Amino acid sequence: xxxxxxxxxxAFLLIMTAxxxxxxxxxxxxxxxxxxxxxxxxxxxxxxxxxxxxxQLKQTRVSVQGKPExxxxxxxxxxxxxxxxxxxxxxxxxxxxxxxxxxxxxxxIEGDLLSGLGTAFCATGIEDEPVFPEKYGYMRLIFPDLxxxxxxxxxxxxxxSLGTSAPAFPVLDLYFPExxxxxxxxxxxxxxxxxxxxxxxxxxxxxxxxxxxxxxxxPYESNTIIKYMVLLAEADGAYSIGGVNVPTGxxxxxxxxxxANRSVIFLKQLTAAERDIWSDLVWRKQEYGKxxxxxxxxCLLKNGRTILDRRVSGSGCDxxxxxxxxxxxxxxxxxxRVTAE
Amino acid sequence: MSAVPQKRTAAALLLLLWAAAGAQxxxxxxxxxxxxPAGADSLFIFSRDLAVAAQGAGLDRIRYADGSIRGDxxxxxLYLAEPVxxxxxxxxxxxPEIPSIRSRLDGVESxxxxxxxxxxxxxxxxxxxxxxxxxxxxxxxxxxxxRSLLFFPDGIVLDAETWATGPDAPGLDDLSGIWIDPPxxxxxxxxxxxxxxLSRRHCLVVYIDGLGWDALEQSLLEDDNAMPADTVRMARAxxxxxxxxxxxxxxxxxxxxxxFQELYALGVSYTVLEGETMxxxxxxxxxxxxxxxxxxxxxxxxxxxLTAAGEPGLSLLWVHFHxxxxxNHRWGPADERTRAHLLTLGxxxxxxxxxxxxxxxVVSDHGAHTCAGTAAGTAGGHGDFIFADMGIPLIxxxxxxxxxxxPGISPEQAAMLLGAAxxxxxxxxxxxxxxxxxxxLMVITRADTLRFSAADSALFQxxxxxxxxxxxxxxxxxxxxxxxxxxxxxxxAGGCERLTARSADGHTAVFTAADPGLRSLIIRYSPEExxxxxxxxxxxxxxxxxNRIVKYLTTIICE
Numbered sequence: 001x002x003x004x005x006x007x008x009x010x011a012f013l014l015i016m017t018a019x020x021x022x023x024x025x026x027x028x029x030x031x032x033x034x035x036x037x038x039x040x041x042x043x044x045x046x047x048x049x050x051x052x053x054x055x056q057l058k059q060t061r062v063s064v065q066g067k068p069e070x071x072x073x074x075x076x077x078x079x080x081x082x083x084x085x086x087x088x089x090x091x092x093x094x095x096x097x098x099x100x101x102x103x104x105x106x107x108x109i110e111g112d113l114l115s116g117l118g119t120a121f122c123a124t125g126i127e128d129e130p131v132f133p134e135k136y137g138y139m140r141l142i143f144p145d146l147x148x149x150x151x152x153x154x155x156x157x158x159x160x161s162l163g164t165s166a167p168a169f170p171v172l173d174l175y176f177p178e179x180x181x182x183x184x185x186x187x188x189x190x191x192x193x194x195x196x197x198x199x200x201x202x203x204x205x206x207x208x209x210x211x212x213x214x215x216x217x218x219p220y221e222s223n224t225i226i227k228y229m230v231l232l233a234e235a236d237g238a239y240s241i242g243g244v245n246v247p248t249g250x251x252x253x254x255x256x257x258x259x260a261n262r263s264v265i266f267l268k269q270l271t272a273a274e275r276d277i278w279s280d281l282v283w284r285k286q287e288y289g290k291x292x293x294x295x296x297x298x299c300l301l302k303n304g305r306t307i308l309d310r311r312v313s314g315s316g317c318d319x320x321x322x323x324x325x326x327x328x329x330x331x332x333x334x335x336x337r338v339t340a341e
Numbered sequence: 342m343s344a345v346p347q348k349r350t351a352a353a354l355l356l357l358l359w360a361a362a363g364a365q366x367x368x369x370x371x372x373x374x375x376x377x378p379a380g381a382d383s384l385f386i387f388s389r390d391l392a393v394a395a396q397g398a399g400l401d402r403i404r405y406a407d408g409s410i411r412g413d414x415x416x417x418x419l420y421l422a423e424p425v426x427x428x429x430x431x432x433x434x435x436x437p438e439i440p441s442i443r444s445r446l447d448g449v450e451s452x453x454x455x456x457x458x459x460x461x462x463x464x465x466x467x468x469x470x471x472x473x474x475x476x477x478x479x480x481x482x483x484x485x486x487x488r489s490l491l492f493f494p495d496g497i498v499l500d501a502e503t504w505a506t507g508p509d510a511p512g513l514d515d516l517s518g519i520w521i522d523p524p525x526x527x528x529x530x531x532x533x534x535x536x537x538x539l540s541r542r543h544c545l546v547v548y549i550d551g552l553g554w555d556a557l558e559q560s561l562l563e564d565d566n567a568m569p570a571d572t573v574r575m576a577r578a579x580x581x582x583x584x585x586x587x588x589x590x591x592x593x594x595x596x597x598x599x600x601f602q603e604l605y606a607l608g609v610s611y612t613v614l615e616g617e618t619m620x621x622x623x624x625x626x627x628x629x630x631x632x633x634x635x636x637x638x639x640x641x642x643x644x645x646x647l648t649a650a651g652e653p654g655l656s657l658l659w660v661h662f663h664x665x666x667x668x669n670h671r672w673g674p675a676d677e678r679t680r681a682h683l684l685t686l687g688x689x690x691x692x693x694x695x696x697x698x699x700x701x702x703v704v705s706d707h708g709a710h711t712c713a714g715t716a717a718g719t720a721g722g723h724g725d726f727i728f729a730d731m732g733i734p735l736i737x738x739x740x741x742x743x744x745x746x747x748p749g750i751s752p753e754q755a756a757m758l759l760g761a762a763x764x765x766x767x768x769x770x771x772x773x774x775x776x777x778x779x780x781x782l783m784v785i786t787r788a789d790t791l792r793f794s795a796a797d798s799a800l801f802q803x804x805x806x807x808x809x810x811x812x813x814x815x816x817x818x819x820x821x822x823x824x825x826x827x828x829x830x831x832x833x834a835g836g837c838e839r840l841t842a843r844s845a846d847g848h849t850a851v852f853t854a855a856d857p858g859l860r861s862l863i864i865r866y867s868p869e870e871x872x873x874x875x876x877x878x879x880x881x882x883x884x885x886x887x888n889r890i891v892k893y894l895t896t897i898i899c900e
Contacts, residue, residue, distance in 0.1 A: 131889070195444035195445055196444065227444065227445070242562060
């Protein structure tokens with residue numbers, strides 16, 4: 001029993017120390033740069049870059065307007081490319097960049113948005129303003145060629161993924177509001193913890209994207225805020241992100257679909273317009289969506305068994321319509337799995 | 342026979358029955374002699390960085406030797422160096438099912454898939470291979486994720502790795518539930534938070550019995566001000582989520598004594614306001630409230646708390662509201678009457694905060710869930726390994742009352758209470774480690790440390806009128822104070838190249854040598870605290886906007 005008590009005491013102290021560690025976000029003003037290579041490449045490496053380090057690099061300036069109602073400001077600081085080059089990271093090799101702020105706000109730059117990396121700027125001052133506004137922290141990472149929602153105040157962590165490969169999944173699981181794992185969540189609750197939704201769909205909460213009616217496809221990176229994120233039902237059946245401790249800038253509205261790894265979750269029955277948006281912005285970027293002529297197999301699964309299957313080819317709209325047809329035929333199911341013929 | 346051997350005997354019996362049913366858990370190297378796979382056709386084995394599941398005939402050839410798993414004619418994938426643990430079982434036999442919470446999602450799973458799918462942190466699937474009729478799946482830990490906690494009865498919580506490697510940790514037969522990706526904080530952290538707060542200032546603990554995370558989230562989503570909540574964290578209760586176990590966890594200290602016993606021994610003044618019963622013996626001042634109606638009882642507790650909060654010299658005020666738990670049971674947590682009472686408790690917290698001069702924590706012991714179709718008076722309950730019962734809030738907010746509020750205990754006493762001074766070095770709470778005294782101003786220069794308090798009010802008699810722009814309008818401040826440079830000894834004033842001003846509630850403003858505002862700072866002093874700026878406040882005369890005004894100013898550091 002003595003060992004047991006020792007183990008419990010050690011665990012007690014470990015737990016308290018771990019809790020203490022959460023409050024310590026970083027050792028000083030600055031951010032952790034994490035560089036992740038392709039699986040075949042080197043392992044991830046991390047380095048802390050302080051605000052003072054940034055000022056050691058070549059100082060330049062950039063004039064840019066944030067929101068339309070904001071004035072044009074001339075920001076002083078250094079380019080992100082210079083910061084990365086100083087750490088032997090080739091900006092051209094980046095296929096994904098995610099930034100986390102001290103308040104949990106996050107932005108993910110990938111796909112078409114990567115074109116905005118070239119002008120990314122680590123702003124530590126504003127010309128004609130003697131004091132850098134406190135709300136920006138020690139540094140504001142601005143992307144002049146991207147909307148201000150991607151600009152990050154007081155970043156604490158920047159992760160860059162290098163290489164050329166994007167994850168390709170051999171199967172894609174489509175979940176609907178009628179799916180058995182999601183039905184209890186979506187049917188009766190007005191407030192749905194996002195982590196629960198992702199777990200219900202068997203998806204890793206590490207990374208996910210939401211798709212909103214205004215054609216916004218927004219990637220999210222999991223951090224401590226994910227525990228607090230909830231989906232709040234809107235009047236038209238769509239959802240918005242909310243939750244205690246969740247920064248306002250993360251509260252996307254009008255969400256009708258969530259994608260995480262190989263799982264696609266439809267939160268409502270899609271309108272024709274929403275279906276088109278999903279087909280264009282999500283399906284066409286999947287492995288199967290690139291070639292509309294490719295024959296696919298849809299399997300309606302229940303407890304891991306195929307109840308119905310159907311062959312289909314065409315656009316994302318065709319796949320969605322076929323899946324909905326299968327659901328009407330057999331409404332008791334878990335998900336519809338898409339595989340190549 | 343004592344209770345402990347009986348328990349061990351029962352546990353051993355359960356383990357035997359379970360083993361007979363075809364499942365056995367083995368720790369390496371401690372009980373490696375029990376690693377006898379004969380009869381098992383399924384195996385889950387893991388080291389610190391790899392987990393392997395194997396199914397098929399011929400696994401009885403596998404063995405443990407020289408710190409490694411080996412076997413003649415077996416796939417090399419099974420050859421695991423320095424294994425930590427293994428589970429041996431037979432396919433097709435019903436295995437014990439373990440309640441689980443994954444983030445906030447409840448589940449019940451057999452231990453094999455549960456451990457494979459994250460309970461031990463192995464969440465990154467590397468793939469499947471097969472040879473000689475044996476199928477093998479391999480996982481590795483996902484970076485930055487996959488932490489889990491194992492919950493055992495009587496409030497014991499173990500990190501998965503501590504459990505897997507601990508030679509005498511409880512067995513799987515005692516496991517009550519697994520929380521995968523749990524909140525960082527738990528009810529066990531409350532003693533450390535209270536002690537740390539006491540080492541800096543007075544501490545008010547509002548303990549709302551039965552306040553689950555779901556209920557708090559619901560009320561905060563409907564109204565941001567439903568509860569005073571500067572910092573709200575999701576936390577976890579101990580298992581079983583009942584008052585007796587969790588109350589003990591929130592006042593228990595390493596060594597077995599309770600927080601109250603130790604504070605009493607140190608001569609720290611405190612008052613404990615309870616409901617109708619004393620759950621644990623409290624030496625010192627304890628006040629019980631016998632009203633039968635839960636709402637009326639909480640109202641009586643609140644009235645007494647309001648009175649106690651104004652008593653001079655009180656270091657710790659512990660206020661236990663039990664009414665919400667009673668209503669959870671009577672009407673259910675979703676009932677309007679229950680939710681209305683939660684709003685009332687939120688109002689109580691706000692009013693207590695307004696008068697309390699120190700730190701404030703709002704804590705809970707467990708949540709509650711709705712029980713369908715039960716008799717009157719039992720519409721809600723708690724005690725299960727589900728998020729509704731196990732997920733609780735942990736709230737901290739600085740008090741807004743007047744008064745000096747000195748530390749309740751010294752840092753040395755605090756370290757002694759927890760038996761772990763390093764916890765304090767790590768910084769458990771936000772803010773500077775030094776105790777901020779809201780009624781005093783400390784100025785640290787390269788040469789000296791100066792302190793200003795009400796006794797120095799004669800220094801702050803110059804009249805000022807400053808204007809700032811806020812949202813397009815001009816805001817004018819009129820007050821008495823003193824230019825900061827004039828407070829410093831001759832020679833110090835011009836030597837400051839960077840000035841950091843901090844408030845009692847963590848607000849910080851920085852002025853550098855390149856900043857013209859550094860030479861035009863004004864310290865305001867309010868002889869009677871008006872509730873909006875604190876006794877001392879800093880005003881940067883050269884600024885256009887009021888962003889760098891620091892109210893409740895406690896510290897200035899000149900570098």
